[in-house]
Amino acid sequence: MAGRSVTRLIRQPAMVIPSVVFPLFLLAVNAGGLNAATNIPGFPTDSYITFAIGFTFIQSAIFSTMGAGQALAQDIENGFFSRLVLTPMRPSALMAGQLAGLILLGQFQALLYLAVGLAAGAHFAAGVAGYFVLAALVSVISIGFGGIGLIMAIRTGSGEAVQGMFPIMFVLLFFSSMTLPRNLIEQDWYRFLATINPVSYLIEAIRSLFIWGWDGEALALGFGIAAVLAVLSIAFAARSLQGRMLK
């Protein structure tokens, strides 16, 4: 199943390219358009691209959510899933297989974004060891959001319903600390939303590797939230999958 997931990903560039290119486009636009924001007193760095690149990793992980869900929904819609149910395959193996392509894509994106960011002038304060922490964090985040995509696919069995999650994901992304640090957000209501939004902490964990190097609190919060998200989403997806297999 893992091999199939990876092969399918490679053979369908239309599924991969948008989730890779669109975050880079937004990074380029924000880095150019918001560079002046580094002049705000208290801004943590003088390079906006160093600040903004953390968001790019999260954005691509969230976009990949739809990819994972879409692939499984497609299997359900075209009857492949029903044939799998007749085999002795365990639900956990099916989910691990579905997530394999997503994790691989996440690693490719992490490497690509880091390379593009460094080439565009971003600083990566955590150094070589930081890359491995970044890769690990991206993997856990990919599993967490991939699990949400799987839940949607299993429960609805519809690719259209999975795509319908896009606006919700977009709102989660934008009402976070993606464009400014939370302490510099002037509007109280917006700062409140960014503070209760778990996506803020995922962005800030990755951002910390770029700006400060090793910020234990930011990394602990990022890994903690990503791990909780991954455990909950996979557990719920497994439960949903067992329910669908019994039908």
Next chain:
Amino acid sequence: MNSAYFSSAWAVAWRYLHNLYTKPAVFIPGLVFPLFFLAAFAGGLSAVGDTPGFDYYDFTAFQFCFILIQASALAGVFVGFTIAGDFEQGMGRRMMLATANRSALVLGYAIGAALRLIVVWVIVTGVSLLVGMSIRGDGFDVVGIYTLAFLANVAALFFSAGIALRFRSLQAGPLMQMPVFIALFLAPVYVPQALLTGWIEPVAKVNPVTALLNGARSLMAGEPTGILAAYGVAFALIAVMAFWAIRGLRKAEVAG
């Protein structure tokens, strides 16, 4: 053009609006997205208004001009989706058979888009005023802002209609949406043009959306500058895109 021509156009417009307002799943995103962007930009980025050199009088008004033009342009793109959907389902072909001069179809969709736009404008403007946006321009300036937004709508509509009539499939949706989205974001969205740095600065300089945006913002501030350029760019875009749409219509006619 006779009364039958306008009667056909009106029938297409009425059908478009009827379908739109009876399908909330189609209508609501066009309303919610501008409000979402308004909240995200005007709310989340208001500290950017304190940046040295940011000399605009009100950050919400600064963002409102972008949101208004963006919402208007995307409303035009959404009509392109409808045209593509109509042709995919065979309705477009039936409408072409029933219309002597097929440009009435494009005019009908354009009328529908304009009427839809009024609702979007009322809601976006109402919410902006409720959250404290101030307008320094006088009545003529305000009319000028909405006229620019309307022209952006017409240009985007003709562009997406040209794509829709060539592909006649909803799968061409990204081809309609992405170029407009990219052009909008390659303009001075977050800060005035003078504060842009890096690669985006020369790109924004040649981007036609920049002229529209700068014109609208100057009208909003009651200090009109670059208005001729803004209207000149808007009408030039409409002329080019109208040609593109009519050529698309001819291709759809040839395809039968």
